Amino acid sequence: MKNSTRLTINPHFHAECLADARQHWSVPAGYHQLDIFEMIWIKEGRGTMMVDLEKRPITDNTLYCLFPGQIHRMAAEQDLVGYKIAFSGDFLSAGNAAHQLPAALNYPGRGERIQVMRLNSEVQPEIEEVVRTIVWEYANDQQLKADMLHGLLRILIAYFSRRGTYDLRAPGNDEMVFSRFMNMLDRDFRSQKQVSAYAADMAVTSNYLSEVVKRVSGYSASHHIQQRILLEAKRKAITTRSSMKTIGLELGFDDSSTFSKFFKTKTGVNFSDFRSGWVHA
Known part of the structure; x- marks a missing residue:
């Protein structure tokens, strides 16, 4: 020790x-x-x-x-x-x-x-x-x-x-690649939104990274990127009083309309209705 x-x-x-x-x-x-x-x-x-x-x-x-x-x-x-x-x-x-x-x-x-x-x-x-x-x-x-x-x-x-319900065996290569991708995503999702950027940082091809992520999780790498951005948007909507525009900028969106469209497409409700529903829940 x-x-x-x-x-x-x-x-x-x-x-x-x-x-x-x-x-x-x-x-x-x-x-x-x-x-x-x-x-x-x-x-x-x-x-x-x-x-x-x-x-x-x-x-x-x-x-x-x-x-x-x-x-x-x-x-x-x-x-x-x-x-x-x-x-x-x-x-x-x-x-x-x-x-x-x-x-x-x-x-x-x-x-x-x-x-x-x-x-x-x-x-x-x-x-x-x-x-x-x-x-x-x-x-x-x-x-x-x-x-x-x-x-x-x-x-x-x-x-x-x-x-717990965890696989305690030594992780295989696919699991190690996936874990590394997810940890990088947790760190860089505000600035990196393309699979190619993560693949380059990991010194692998975009196709290889996408295939591994899909094999391990059942979802594409781009899906994980979008869901991580969306999760942070929801957290900020609930825990802060920042405007939709400010939150969008913090998450790497150049304009509020793009962020608004992204949020509604992924959640089915607009940003203000989502915030109101959860803050008063």
Whole structure:
């Protein structure tokens, strides 16, 4: 494990009991956009969780995994009992860019989906011991604190990966190409909207990239590009008061009419109606 002086905690890591975070849950009509990962374990409680455009009921003994960039709103019908652990990809990899994210936190599968795992009575005591230790270590200043939190976090995610519906085999060449494309797309979708641009950055042909993406995901590379742009447009419509023109410019559209046409074609409703419907939902 790396020396603790190379690992920093804030703002890359945070852990707390939900009782301590209660004031953050019910901001009226408010969505919070994540810039790091969050794992939320609801031991007891009822309510609803909205992540991007997906709504899920809050149930006992459920672990939710949320990704950077996603927007979410939690509405609790009663006090929630559980834990929240937030962390950056850099903290998880200990600052080593060569380390890949585990299957539970990597493409494919990100986007509008909520990653959820039900915790049965067999695994719950094991996971709770790890989580309670994480919360204690975070709240106390002990030697090698960052290293301890890093190791415990990787153990927790290993549980999530092992018991989720993830293929834990070493990825084949197609899966590696697809994962690289999707991560590049997540980074560059505002400025690069052509398959050829991503293919050039990956030193492959456009035809090869398109064929691989279609084999792995069932959808074309251009479809993924359009859906990533659309997802960000929806997020900004819900979480900001920026005008349609401003959002279009931020997403790389030269004029508002082109963005407006794109949005309506892909969603079936115009931008203002979409925003009004979700903000007041």
